[in-house]
Amino acid sequence: MLSSRLPKDLSPSPFFAELERAKADVLAECANADALPFIDMTVSSPVKAGLLVDLDDAVDEGRKVFGNWNPDAAGWKSAREAVVEYYRERGGHFTAGQIILTASTSEAYSVLFKTFCDPGDVILTPMPGYPLLDTLAQLEHLECAPYFLKLKRETASSAARSRNDKTPAGKTAKFRFVLDSDSLLAAPEHAKILLLVSPHNPTGHCVSREEWNEAVRFCEENNMILVVDEVFGDYAFSDKVSRTWQYVFGERENVILDLGVPSAIGEGIWDAGGGDFINLPENGPKCPIFWLNGLSKAVGSPQLKLGWMAFYAPRENFEEIRAALEFVEDAYLSVSAPAQALGISLLPKAAAYESKVLDRLQQNWQTLREAFPSKYCPEVLGGWYAVVRLGEDDEELTLRLLREKHVLVQPGFFFDFDEDGWVVMSLLQDPAIFKEAIQRIKQ
Structure with a gap:
């Protein structure tokens, strides 16, 4: 009945199903705690990262x-x-x-x-x-x-x-x-x-x-x-x-x-x-x-x-x-x-907005580079993301970081890295929160 354009199986993969269960467990564990249940180092939306552009004048002008x-x-x-x-x-x-x-x-x-x-x-x-x-x-x-x-x-x-x-x-x-x-x-x-x-x-x-x-x-x-x-x-x-x-x-x-x-x-x-x-x-x-x-x-x-x-x-x-x-x-x-x-x-x-975002990206990039040698953290020339190779199975590592350290990262296999052990992190996160996440990962 469905088009051949679609994947034959639209259900989540076993890994991502397990990741969702891990998120739910951490949320339940931290329900009564006065803190973030976990630090989201996958955030890709500037809106969710608190980097908002002022729309009021634009709406008034364009209305x-x-x-x-x-x-x-x-x-x-x-x-x-x-x-x-x-x-x-x-x-x-x-x-x-x-x-x-x-x-x-x-x-x-x-x-x-x-x-x-x-x-x-x-x-x-x-x-x-x-x-x-x-x-x-x-x-x-x-x-x-x-x-x-x-x-x-x-x-x-x-x-x-x-x-x-x-x-x-x-x-x-x-x-x-x-x-x-x-x-x-x-x-x-x-x-x-x-x-x-x-x-x-x-x-x-x-x-x-x-x-x-x-x-x-x-x-x-x-x-x-x-x-x-x-x-x-x-x-x-x-x-x-x-x-x-x-x-x-x-x-x-x-x-x-x-x-x-x-x-x-x-x-x-x-x-x-x-x-x-x-x-x-x-x-x-x-x-x-x-x-x-x-x-x-x-x-x-x-x-x-x-x-x-x-x-x-x-x-x-x-x-x-x-x-x-x-x-x-x-x-x-x-x-x-x-x-x-x-x-x-x-x-x-745009230029003024980008300058504000770039300041945060570079601050978080420096935090990351100070924490990990370049051998494990390749140079980033631009963009919102960085990759780190931590030398473990990236699926197990991603789940362990979430469950034990309450830090959410992306596993490298999701981006088709040809080697195990890579994780992907967004540089958009608030710098203080980003620094806390890196300290937890280093531990």
């Missing part, structure tokens, strides 16, 4: 258009221009014609899968990685094949560290995750999309220029689409980290004026006709590239359900690809008027 219905497959132009300004403040130079609004990043994946893939095609996803990607592919009758991130030992001295690197003195990172570009060569014939996540969930890996060049070259040679999930893109821990669109467009100043008219026709600006100017470097990559993001992380508001994709394509393919994306979007028109109105009001506040 007057909540009742409007002006359907546009790509999203309101005013909302897309707010996204353009978001990138411009960070050194990026997209135009409104390169932005497609979606109801979430997950929906953006769905749109891309519908636009570029046929049933049975393959998506290349990172391992370790976030399991939602496999689910989204399965729901479109697609398959996922892995490429790998591997641990690399660094030899850089303390003096060579970036000036803004927040790694504690005397704790120079010697291990970090890097892209194993050779693993891309095992891609199946029907691979259509290469998915990069930068910063990566959960390892904190960020794509370097060298890794980027290898990924682009691979996509060009195999006629593939390159998709970059950069929902954590604003949360880099070091000035060593670049947003991957900088590798394509560079960091030129004042390419686009406020009215959308190019200040330098011929310097990467393509006239698509009708005053529609697009930033497409003439000698750019030969494969289409999509960058995914949204309000969920940019202003800590997953409940508002507004995401977007910014894209590049060779000039000869751009209009065809844009028309195809808008065809799929037009079938659903899922982005609500309130979400777009709130996006227009909230995106100018």
Whole structure:
């Protein structure tokens, strides 16, 4: 009766069923205690972590258009221009014609899968990685094949560290995750999309220029689409980290004026006709590239359900690809008027919000690095998560930490680590609570 898109067994796995029982036991044990029943180091919602953005002014400002219905497959132009300004403040130079609004990043994946893939095609996803990607592919009758991130030992001295690197003195990172570009060569014939996540969930890996060049070259040679999930893109821990669109467009100043008219026709600006100017470097990559993001992380508001994709394509393919994306979007028109109105009001506040969150992330990262040698706690270049290898069976360790220490972490197997003993922790938790959790884990 049910679709073959769904897993045959929708019940929780034995481990997660046992984890829920352990949570209930701890809650019952602490019912009368004047303390947290357990410290949740898996918290992924900034709302639950107490990192709220002020919505009052945004709601007041946007309320007057909540009742409007002006359907546009790509999203309101005013909302897309707010996204353009978001990138411009960070050194990026997209135009409104390169932005497609979606109801979430997950929906953006769905749109891309519908636009570029046929049933049975393959998506290349990172391992370790976030399991939602496999689910989204399965729901479109697609398959996922892995490429790998591997641990690399660094030899850089303390003096060579970036000036803004927040790694504690005397704790120079010697291990970090890097892209194993050779693993891309095992891609199946029907691979259509290469998915990069930068910063990566959960390892904190960020794509370097060298890794980027290898990924682009691979996509060009195999006629593939390159998709970059950069929902954590604003949360880099070091000035060593670049947003991957900088590798394509560079960091030129004042390419686009406020009215959308190019200040330098011929310097990467393509006239698509009708005053529609697009930033497409003439000698750019030969494969289409999509960058995914949204309000969920940019202003800590997953409940508002507004995401977007910014894209590049060779000039000869751009209009065809844009028309195809808008065809799929037009079938659903899922982005609500309130979400777009709130996006227009909230995106100018994103930098201030991100600065507050980044302070907490870096504080918790330092606490973690001071507690565990880099051999067991690889360097995090950005994002909301960190991983630690504690050398035990990660299922047993996760359950024991919850039952005995009242600390909840994610087991590494959930993210397809190929070795036992890894656990994943969120860096969003309140710093005092985070420090207490780390002390309990060390014990």
